[in-house]
Amino acid sequence: MKPLKGAVLLGQSGGPTSVINASAAGVFITAIDSEHITDVYGAVHGIRGILNEEFYDMRKEDRRELELLKNTPSSSIGSVRYKLADPAKDDTDYKRLLEVFKKYNIRYFFYNGGNDSMDTANKINEFMKNSGWDMRVMGVPKTIDNDLNITDHSPGYGSAARYVATTFMELFHDATVYDIPQVTIVEVMGRHAGWLTAASQLAKELGQGPDLIYIPEQAFDIDTFNRRVKEVLAEKGKVLVAVSEGVQTADGKFIPEILGEIKRDSFGHAQLGGTASILASEVEKNLGIKVRAIEFSLMQRSAAHLASKVDVEEAYNAGKLAVEHAINGVSGKMVGFKRLSSKPYKMEYVLIPLTEAANTEQKVPLEWILPNGEGLTQEFVDYALPLIQGDGGVVYENGLPRFAKLKKVIAPKK
Amino acid sequence: MKPLKGAVLLGQSGGPTSVINASAAGVFITAIDSEHITDVYGAVHGIRGILNEEFYDMRKEDRRELELLKNTPSSSIGSVRYKLADPAKDDTDYKRLLEVFKKYNIRYFFYNGGNDSMDTANKINEFMKNSGWDMRVMGVPKTIDNDLNITDHSPGYGSAARYVATTFMELFHDATVYDIPQVTIVEVMGRHAGWLTAASQLAKELGQGPDLIYIPEQAFDIDTFNRRVKEVLAEKGKVLVAVSEGVQTADGKFIPEILGEIKRDSFGHAQLGGTASILASEVEKNLGIKVRAIEFSLMQRSAAHLASKVDVEEAYNAGKLAVEHAINGVSGKMVGFKRLSSKPYKMEYVLIPLTEAANTEQKVPLEWILPNGEGLTQEFVDYALPLIQGDGGVVYENGLPRFAKLKKVIAPKK
Numbered sequence: 001m002k003p004l005k006g007a008v009l010l011g012q013s014g015g016p017t018s019v020i021n022a023s024a025a026g027v028f029i030t031a032i033d034s035e036h037i038t039d040v041y042g043a044v045h046g047i048r049g050i051l052n053e054e055f056y057d058m059r060k061e062d063r064r065e066l067e068l069l070k071n072t073p074s075s076s077i078g079s080v081r082y083k084l085a086d087p088a089k090d091d092t093d094y095k096r097l098l099e100v101f102k103k104y105n106i107r108y109f110f111y112n113g114g115n116d117s118m119d120t121a122n123k124i125n126e127f128m129k130n131s132g133w134d135m136r137v138m139g140v141p142k143t144i145d146n147d148l149n150i151t152d153h154s155p156g157y158g159s160a161a162r163y164v165a166t167t168f169m170e171l172f173h174d175a176t177v178y179d180i181p182q183v184t185i186v187e188v189m190g191r192h193a194g195w196l197t198a199a200s201q202l203a204k205e206l207g208q209g210p211d212l213i214y215i216p217e218q219a220f221d222i223d224t225f226n227r228r229v230k231e232v233l234a235e236k237g238k239v240l241v242a243v244s245e246g247v248q249t250a251d252g253k254f255i256p257e258i259l260g261e262i263k264r265d266s267f268g269h270a271q272l273g274g275t276a277s278i279l280a281s282e283v284e285k286n287l288g289i290k291v292r293a294i295e296f297s298l299m300q301r302s303a304a305h306l307a308s309k310v311d312v313e314e315a316y317n318a319g320k321l322a323v324e325h326a327i328n329g330v331s332g333k334m335v336g337f338k339r340l341s342s343k344p345y346k347m348e349y350v351l352i353p354l355t356e357a358a359n360t361e362q363k364v365p366l367e368w369i370l371p372n373g374e375g376l377t378q379e380f381v382d383y384a385l386p387l388i389q390g391d392g393g394v395v396y397e398n399g400l401p402r403f404a405k406l407k408k409v410i411a412p413k414k
Numbered sequence: 415m416k417p418l419k420g421a422v423l424l425g426q427s428g429g430p431t432s433v434i435n436a437s438a439a440g441v442f443i444t445a446i447d448s449e450h451i452t453d454v455y456g457a458v459h460g461i462r463g464i465l466n467e468e469f470y471d472m473r474k475e476d477r478r479e480l481e482l483l484k485n486t487p488s489s490s491i492g493s494v495r496y497k498l499a500d501p502a503k504d505d506t507d508y509k510r511l512l513e514v515f516k517k518y519n520i521r522y523f524f525y526n527g528g529n530d531s532m533d534t535a536n537k538i539n540e541f542m543k544n545s546g547w548d549m550r551v552m553g554v555p556k557t558i559d560n561d562l563n564i565t566d567h568s569p570g571y572g573s574a575a576r577y578v579a580t581t582f583m584e585l586f587h588d589a590t591v592y593d594i595p596q597v598t599i600v601e602v603m604g605r606h607a608g609w610l611t612a613a614s615q616l617a618k619e620l621g622q623g624p625d626l627i628y629i630p631e632q633a634f635d636i637d638t639f640n641r642r643v644k645e646v647l648a649e650k651g652k653v654l655v656a657v658s659e660g661v662q663t664a665d666g667k668f669i670p671e672i673l674g675e676i677k678r679d680s681f682g683h684a685q686l687g688g689t690a691s692i693l694a695s696e697v698e699k700n701l702g703i704k705v706r707a708i709e710f711s712l713m714q715r716s717a718a719h720l721a722s723k724v725d726v727e728e729a730y731n732a733g734k735l736a737v738e739h740a741i742n743g744v745s746g747k748m749v750g751f752k753r754l755s756s757k758p759y760k761m762e763y764v765l766i767p768l769t770e771a772a773n774t775e776q777k778v779p780l781e782w783i784l785p786n787g788e789g790l791t792q793e794f795v796d797y798a799l800p801l802i803q804g805d806g807g808v809v810y811e812n813g814l815p816r817f818a819k820l821k822k823v824i825a826p827k828k
Contacts, residue, residue, distance in 0.1 A: 048593060074584075075591045078592070078593060081592065170717055173430070174715065179494060297708045298585055302587060385812065401583060
């Protein structure tokens with residue numbers, strides 16, 4: 001298909017990662033350099049920016065700052081958690097999107113996000129196709145949870161995994177320093193998929209990681225957990241535990257749910273957190289010793305200074321390829337990764353229909369998980385290790401990261 | 415004075431830092447290379463290792479691993495929190511130390527720690543002097559709290575400050591990403607001195623740090639705090655707060671103390687933590703929005719991957735100089751730092767009597783602190799910035815830090 005002449009629009013959605021802006025850099029720079037693209041917009045806070053006609057004019061940015069976006073964490077143009085209705089039930093928002101797309105001659109829309117965002121992109125693609133507005137809609141994956149379907153992995157995971165493994169190594173040295181019994185329970189993000197917590201296995205492999213690893217794919221049993229902590233403590237005098245915020249008991253209850261109320265976000269997802277501190281109280285009660293609870297909190301998804309080179313490059317290329325494919329006529333697809341080999345790491349970029357990428361969570365295979373919190377198998381290590389390789393390339397000035405400073409020029413309303 | 419022929423013993427004490435092992439490397443390598451030193455021991459868990467006659471024979475370690483100690487966080491030979499009695503009241507421990515020193519011909523004792531450790535080193539030095547056992551006792555400073563007296567700063571602070579500033583920059587990008595009101599309260603270590611929390615000013619300077627900074631040097635008023643959060647929220651829509659765990663109200667109450675019980679360690683120090691989450695609940699109650707509490711927890715003192723070059727080098731040199739001075743006859747001193755200028759940074763190593771270094775906490779000068787949580791002055795920035803410069807030099811293997819692997823050969827009992 002021949003290229004459409006028109007504007008490119010990028011929206012960022014969902015929770016931050018270290019490399020979501022690397023994908024943005026890939027989209028913006030490729031679009032700016034393309035002869036087919038008239039304007040390059042960044043939607044201010046994703047879908048909401050489109051509904052509000054609030055766009056940054058990315059052509060007004062300095063090239064160097066766009067390059068620095070590769071190593072700037074989070075969503076530089078603003079993210080959003082906004083769920084579009086099912087268009088069959090309520091197409092108000094879609095009609096508004098169409099109106100705005102026409103007004104600004106937006107012929108290319110890229111949505112950078114996780115499961116929900118791919119679903120959103122898919123709905124927009126379908127609606128625009130049916131409306132007769134000739135445009136191309138592409139998904140660019142990002143999620144530290146690594147739970148997007150079909151794709152081997154997603155941008156954001158490798159860097160977050162590198163943070164988790166590195167930080168566990170450092171915590172191991174800290175948490176084993178005294179000659180007194182010590183139990184440290186560390187909570188890692190992951191509501192339903194345990195990929196990120198599993199990355200602590202990379203530290204465990206080196207003898208500097210958690211003794212016990214618990215992820216949501218396996219039912220969590222509090223009695224077994226208590227027994228295992230007691231056993232490791234008796235054996236080693238110290239226990240370091242990695243636990244996903246989303247571990248659930250066999251009857252599907254989250255740890256905070258057993259004690260308190262759970263808040264839900266606009267997608268209906270449980271807002272967890274507090275899992276480690278609740279388990280710490282449990283162990284304190286049982287063993288009568290002080291237990292430290294640690295949450296990696298927002299650091300695990302924003303620690304750009306620990307981003308992996310592989311992740312930054314792949315994130316950038318995913319954005320770049322989305323633009324190139326769209327110009328060449330592709331629509332309704334997400335740029336994904338297909339692994340050809342792990343040793344050495346070989347990967348090819350593929351196009352995955354948005355319908356397949358969205359709304360199905362890819363979880364850690366059960367056969368990669370050892371029983372009783374013992375950790376993950378060699379298969380997992382072979383899978384994860386290539387993704388954390390290399391330094392992401394943060395530039396330092398005066399001892400601190402030099403993140404991108406965007407001018408954020410608002411495009412004039414049309 | 416002429417050098418004593420005999421063994422060197424190093425003890426590590428107190429909470430970990432990123433560079434305590436860099437000082438250990440300085441002591442061990444310098445001692446091993448000295449013609450005057452017969453044996454080089456590491457006390458297993460500080461004073462307790464001496465009382466128990468448990469020493470690692472550091473001559474059995476590979477040189478490369480000793481070099482890697484420079485970038486390995488925490489206390490590789492084990493730390494301890496053990497308070498020696500006042501020898502005037504109970505000299506049991508001191509007699510036992512003397513017995514062990516004689517048995518192993520220990521003529522050089524180095525103690526690496528903070529305030530309490532310098533006090534311990536001082537008591538040991540006095541006792542040994544009075545006992546007639548000819549030996550030299552030197553203090554090597556370390557503390558992320560930066561509260562040791564007389565010295566301009568202490569090893570461990572620069573690296574922890576770099577972690578705090580870098581992480582605040584990254585959190586800033588994360589915590590301002592949505593188009594909804596967001597309040598994020600981050601708790602930084604520091605019981606009585608606010609140096610480490612103040613380092614968040616370095617991020618604030620760059621427009622990527624906390625809006626409000628609270629340190630223990632200034633009385634904390636909950637009403638003013640609530641008002642300021644509300645004001646910043648109204649103005650910016652987001653609020654990022656840095657708060658020392660040790661902030662106290664005008665009548666000397668810690669934040670957790672207002673709500674709950676405080677545990678104390680063996681030195682009688684309050685075990686804090688929970689300050690941020692208590693303040694978060696307070697703001698949630700007042701403003702009716704979700705507030706996130708984050709603790710930098712053990713990460714701020716063990717993130718060797720963010721150690722500053724200046725800090726690693728100074729920590730190493732402090733250990734090295736302690737050995738060199740002791741061999742030349744110095745005893746009862748701590749190696750400290752005297753700043754000659756900040757721009758450019760010029761510093762000279764000095765010897766500070768242990769009596770002066772110990773037990774007086776150096777705090778952030780009141781004139782460097784702006785009112786109402788507005789932050790720190792340029793004087794603070796000029797002070798802190800030189801200390802976070804440069805990359806500490808962690809070696810990476812397979813994407814992860816290559817920390818030292820010691821053989822930990824226990825020296826045969828004599």
